[in-house]
Amino acid sequence: MNAIEIRGLKKYYGKVKAVDGLDLTVPTGVVFGLLGPNGSGKTTLIKVLCHLLKPDSGVAEVLGIPVKGRSYLPRIGYMPQEIALYEDMTVHDNLKLFAGIYGLDRVTFKRREKEVLTTIDLLERKDFPLSDLSGGQKHRISLAVSMIHEPEILFLDEPTVGVDPLLRAVFWKNFHDLKKKGVTIIMSTHYMDEARNCDIIGMMRAGKLIDEGSPDEILKRTGKDNLEDAFLDIVKRGASS
Amino acid sequence: MNMRRTLMISKKLFWSLKHDRRSVALIIIAPIMSMLIFGLAFSGDVENVNVIIVNYDQGGNVPGMNTTISLSERVIDNIDEDTLVLSYGDDIDEAVKKVEDGSANSVIIFPENFTRNLLSFAQGSPVDEAETIEIRSDQSQVTLSQEVMATVLEALIETTESSGFSNPLKIDTSDPIYGEGAEFLDMFVPGIMGFIVFLLTTILTLISFVGEKTGGTLHRLLASSVTEGEIVVGYAISFSIIGMAQVGILMGIAILVFDIMVVGNPLLAFLIASILAVVSVSLGILLSSLAKRESQAIQFYPLIVLPGFLLSGVFWPIEAMPLWLRPVSYFIPVTYAVNGLRAVLLRGWGVLDIWFELMMLIIFAIVFLLLAILSLRRTSKA
Incomplete structure (x- = not known):
């Protein structure tokens, strides 16, 4: 079973075609990067897959379940672009809220809280209100919240935007550790350089998937030595064909 | 203070409003609504308060004339019917029940000898105490019960003045149905x-x-x-x-x-x-x-x-x-x-x-x- 199956997916905002007839398959257990400039439809696609937006047409399935239902939601984790946590609550309370929503019992929550906070190296900040943490620390807590219930798929919307290079490296280590545990990671980014860390990338532009494959395959196909040039080359070829 | 910079800050607000139709609508609608609601809510007098009149007054003969008059009826006629909506009952208990269930605010009770005593007083007979109209109200509705009392008092004054009496009259509100001392x-x-x-x-x-x-x-x-x-x-x-x-x-x-x-x-x-x-x-x-x-x-x-x-x-x-x-x-x-x-x-x-x-x-x-x-x-x- 694939993690994601999408056929002919469309989502328009009035005249703006955010996702425009997209086909995509993502196997399980990979780090999949949606790569594209701002406004290319990455966030809209992730929101459709997380049941936050209703598609206009087409079929989208997560873990073999159509996204129009909710039954798959407890099996996925979602980290939005913004921090999206309760600033006046402590780190512990934020984690407890979402653990409670996912139905984790007390023992499991205690174990998972320790695990995720150790992973992001913020165990000692457990009882701090979120408002007392730095921006980077809040980003890490946001990641911790999205994986508190050990999801099978983790959707990360621009997880490294506004994150310093050191923390970015920590994030990528976390992503690969999760992958080793069998978690599928679907992330969006407009940083072409860091997309090289993905197993597969899907390049998006104007709501369409313009290319797909491993970074090495894409570089080989385009004959370029970096993904930014490869992206521009694919766009140029698409425009001339 | 640099005026150019100050004005730029002012302009910023209007530039942001240009694209925020909701705020513009609210800026216009909120004061219109506020003024209308405030003005309308306070522009009226108390009106249409339901009261029940229980009139036991038997009336009385005017000395020297062979006619029977009822001064209570005159008082009732002088009650401002915009303020009070009058209905009539024969039984105090039933009337009180209507106040108890909230369908009326007050019961106005005229005693049996209301007219007779007033006429006797006019002829110079001494009376033990002032003639009393009893009002039993739901005093928990303070504004309304006060308005009932004021309206009845006005009607009494008008009646006594037009009839040429200067009689001791009293309104007794000491036995309210609800809200005693409210x-x-x-x-x-x-x-x-x-x-x-x-x-x-x-x-x-x-x-x-x-x-x-x-x-x-x-x-x-x-x-x-x-x-x-x-x-x-x-x-x-x-x-x-x-x-x-x-x-x-x-x-x-x-x-x-x-x-x-x-x-x-x-x-x-x-x-x-x-x-x-x-x-x-x-x-x-x-x-x-x-x-x-x-x-x-x-x-x-x-x-x-x-x-x-x-x-x-x-x-x-x-x-x-x-x-x-x-x-x-x-x-x-x-x-x-x-x-x-x-x-x-x-x-x-x-x-x-x-x-x-x-x-x-x-x-x-x-x-x-x-x-x-x-x-x-x-x-x-x-």
Whole structure:
């Protein structure tokens, strides 16, 4: 079973075609990067897959379940672009809220809280209100919240935007550790350089998937030595064909 | 101070308004509504207060003329019928029951020898005491019962003046049906309790919910398998508890500091407050669907405060509003909460006596909850 199956997916905002007839398959257990400039439809696609937006047409399935239902939601984790946590609550309370929503019992929550906070190296900040943490620390807590219930798929919307290079490296280590545990990671980014860390990338532009494959395959196909040039080359070829 | 820089800051506001039609609409609509509601609510006199007249007066013969007159009838004729809506009864107990069930405010009782005694006095016969008209009122409705008393007094003065009497007349209000010794503050406190629960809950929910949307937590919650219904009901439960706590605090201060009258069961007051809080939470969520930012949400305040305060009988009785405006009051949930709280705290009414108010609040709660869930479903997936 694939993690994601999408056929002919469309989502328009009035005249703006955010996702425009997209086909995509993502196997399980990979780090999949949606790569594209701002406004290319990455966030809209992730929101459709997380049941936050209703598609206009087409079929989208997560873990073999159509996204129009909710039954798959407890099996996925979602980290939005913004921090999206309760600033006046402590780190512990934020984690407890979402653990409670996912139905984790007390023992499991205690174990998972320790695990995720150790992973992001913020165990000692457990009882701090979120408002007392730095921006980077809040980003890490946001990641911790999205994986508190050990999801099978983790959707990360621009997880490294506004994150310093050191923390970015920590994030990528976390992503690969999760992958080793069998978690599928679907992330969006407009940083072409860091997309090289993905197993597969899907390049998006104007709501369409313009290319797909491993970074090495894409570089080989385009004959370029970096993904930014490869992206521009694919766009140029698409425009001339 | 650099004027150019200062003006740039001023211009910035208008530039942002150019693309914010909602704020512009609210800037225009809020003062229009505020002024209209305020002006209309306070422009009327108290009107259409239901009173029952029980007239035992047998009338009397005018000396030297072979005619029977009834001075009580003259008094009744002189009562301003815009202010009081008169109905007549033969039995005091039945009339009192109508006040007890809330369908009338007062019973005006003329004694059997009213005319006879007045005529005797006019002829120079001594009387033991002033002739008395008894008014038995629901004094928990302070403004209304005072208006009944004033109107009857006016009619008495007019009658005695036109008849040429200068007789000792008295109005006895010492045996009220409800609210003995109630003052304006006693009437005001239950109203303000309802209003504060409504105001704070609506505004807190509105601000919290706009914050949930702008901060992204709403989407994170929805993506974590929480449904819109669970969010709305979850909010409603927590604010019901807060609403009850607020009523507890308000009642505590009102009793301990201001010594207000509480003759009923405070637990019923908590029940009313908690249902009103559910209505208010739902209204807050509904309004949040119209605001994209906190700055837009703030502009709803006058639209919440003014109808809630001025058209629900908190401060000014509904009977004092223009007739055409009164139906609006019955679409404001605070009206039923205020009526219920007053009935419980000042009259000592029980659940069965305030069933209508409770039913209306529950209907409002259910309808508003459903609308809030629907609006959240619509806006969260837009």
